[in-house]
Amino acid sequence: MQDQRDLWDWEMFFRALPPVLEGFLTVTLLVTVLGTAIAAVLGLVWAMLIRLAPQPVSGIVKWFVAFIRMTPIVVQLLFAYYAFLMVDAMTIGIVVFGIHYSTYMSEVYRAGIDAVPKGQWEATTALSMSTRRTWAAVVIPQALRATVPALGNYAISMFKDTPFLLVIGVVEMVNAAQIFGGNNFRYVEAITLAGIIFLLASYPTSVLIRRMEKRLAYAN
Amino acid sequence: MPTPTDPAATPIIEFRDVEKRFGDNVVLKNLDFHVNRGERVTLIGPSGSGKTTILRLVMTLEEATDGLILIDGDPLTHRIVDGRRVRLSNREIKRTRTRIGMVFQQFNLFPNMTVIQNITESPIHVLGQSKAEATRRARDLLHQVGLDDKADAHPSSLSGGQQQRVAIARALAMDPEILLLDEVTSALDPEIVGEVLGILRRIAETTDITMLIVTHEMQFARDVSDRVLMFDGGSIVEDADPDTMFTAPAHERTRKFLKAVLGEGQIGTR
Numbered sequence: 196m197q198d199q200r201d202l203w204d205w206e207m208f209f210r211a212l213p214p215v216l217e218g219f220l221t222v223t224l225l226v227t228v229l230g231t232a233i234a235a236v237l238g239l240v241w242a243m244l245i246r247l248a249p250q251p252v253s254g255i256v257k258w259f260v261a262f263i264r265m266t267p268i269v270v271q272l273l274f275a276y277y278a279f280l281m282v283d284a285m286t287i288g289i290v291v292f293g294i295h296y297s298t299y300m301s302e303v304y305r306a307g308i309d310a311v312p313k314g315q316w317e318a319t320t321a322l323s324m325s326t327r328r329t330w331a332a333v334v335i336p337q338a339l340r341a342t343v344p345a346l347g348n349y350a351i352s353m354f355k356d357t358p359f360l361l362v363i364g365v366v367e368m369v370n371a372a373q374i375f376g377g378n379n380f381r382y383v384e385a386i387t388l389a390g391i392i393f394l395l396a397s398y399p400t401s402v403l404i405r406r407m408e409k410r411l412a413y414a415n
Numbered sequence: 416m417p418t419p420t421d422p423a424a425t426p427i428i429e430f431r432d433v434e435k436r437f438g439d440n441v442v443l444k445n446l447d448f449h450v451n452r453g454e455r456v457t458l459i460g461p462s463g464s465g466k467t468t469i470l471r472l473v474m475t476l477e478e479a480t481d482g483l484i485l486i487d488g489d490p491l492t493h494r495i496v497d498g499r500r501v502r503l504s505n506r507e508i509k510r511t512r513t514r515i516g517m518v519f520q521q522f523n524l525f526p527n528m529t530v531i532q533n534i535t536e537s538p539i540h541v542l543g544q545s546k547a548e549a550t551r552r553a554r555d556l557l558h559q560v561g562l563d564d565k566a567d568a569h570p571s572s573l574s575g576g577q578q579q580r581v582a583i584a585r586a587l588a589m590d591p592e593i594l595l596l597d598e599v600t601s602a603l604d605p606e607i608v609g610e611v612l613g614i615l616r617r618i619a620e621t622t623d624i625t626m627l628i629v630t631h632e633m634q635f636a637r638d639v640s641d642r643v644l645m646f647d648g649g650s651i652v653e654d655a656d657p658d659t660m661f662t663a664p665a666h667e668r669t670r671k672f673l674k675a676v677l678g679e680g681q682i683g684t685r
Contacts (some may be wrong), residue, residue: 304657312523314519314521314523317474318519318523320475320476321515321586322536322537322541322585322589323537323589324537328540330527332528333525337525337526337527340527392589400681
């Protein structure tokens with residue numbers, strides 16, 4: 196029975212569409228967008244704490260960032276899932292993805308901050324600018340310019356990492372495709388569909404990043 | 416005396432036995448000098464003689480490793496308490512710093528802001544001026560530097576000379592009592608140097624801001640200064656009015672330096 200079926204069944208492909216799309220919209224997209232937002236904000240917080248906070252705070256943050264970066268996201272998902280049983284898996288997923296990628300983002304922000312020329316800092320001193328204004332009006336806007344493409348690339352990486360959510364039982368797009376496949380004894384169409392959706396979503400995002408990069412760029 | 420103010424008054428800048436070292440490298444040693452209010456003092460000397468370091472110390476971009484710097488009689492970064500040299504709090508340092516402005520060789524405009532935002536940033540956020548007030552003053556200053564139409568431009572769209580004029584307007588917008596000019600024309604094309612120096616000459620003529628100037632433009636130094644200090648190896652070699660300094664320098668080191676900068680036969684001519 197099984198081996199007599201066609202390799203590809205268009206009907207199955209279209210039947211897989213609703214559940215897979217639902218997984219994409221309600222989980223994959225949501226985790227990516229919220230996770231990226233958390234990573235973008237926390238990454239800047241880490242970078243600024245490492246740079247501005249007194250010891251031991253900056254040392255602890257530095258250590259934490261290195262630790263998170265050097266352990267796999269699957270381990271972090273499982274750890275958080277079992278350590279915080281009262282929190283729902285979806286929230287765990289968003290927060291873990293956000294924190295995991297924030298540690299990469301902090302490196303990007305650090306590089307962006309380091310790239311602000313010394314003369315800019317000296318000008319803020321010569322103009323008696325407060326630390327707050329120095330960062331808010333000069334350093335961060337200039338550092339961000341350099342970080343937009345990296346932030347976008349990490350968002351795409353995170354997007355492609357979302358299937359790891361299945362280790363904590365969150366039904367995102369790939370998991371939904373697998374469940375569909377299991378219910379219908381047809382996997383290829385649903386998994387292919389998930390792959391196509393990944394591609395269709397990643398490509399416009401990368402185009403968007405390039406456009407933002409251009410808009411933020413100013414020649415020197 | 417060429418000083419325009421009463422010499423008995425408190426000098427606006429006073430260096431007392433100042434030393435600045437970077438590691439083992441002593442850049443300034445046992446430096447004593449003062450600048451009176453309203454005076455224009457130019458520092459000349461070979462590169463590496465510590466001229467720029469002096470401006471950077473006054474602007475608090477660097478801190479002296481020994482000795483005291485007083486601004487209008489108040490300690491700038493350190494004071495002596497019970498015979499020990501103690502650093503002031505950041506807040507105290509900041510209070511004095513707002514009285515001092517600086518124009519840099521590399522302009523250092525903020526590229527993420529428009530010209531008008533560059534100029535109004537600190538008047539609004541440091542001096543507490545209203546946006547309207549700061550903008551009005553900024554436009555007035557832009558007019559003075561001949562850039563009325565560039566208020567909304569970004570620095571990247573301006574030429575070097577235009578950027579430096581904006582930087583001058585930005586420094587003046589803070590109404591500094593002391594203006595530090597650090598080789599402000601060194602990064603400019605030769606044909607643009609004149610326009611920037613012209614603006615500085617006019618500021619020197621129309622205001623009573625104290626100026627401490629590091630420049631290689633000897634004619635400008637001669638025209639604008641009340642006093643010229645010749646530096647070599649971190650110490651003052653000669654302290655004289657510009658006519659004496661440029662026509663009849665007392666020290667061999669000064670003569671050699673001026674001959675190298677101005678060319679043979681230039682000293683003594685006008």
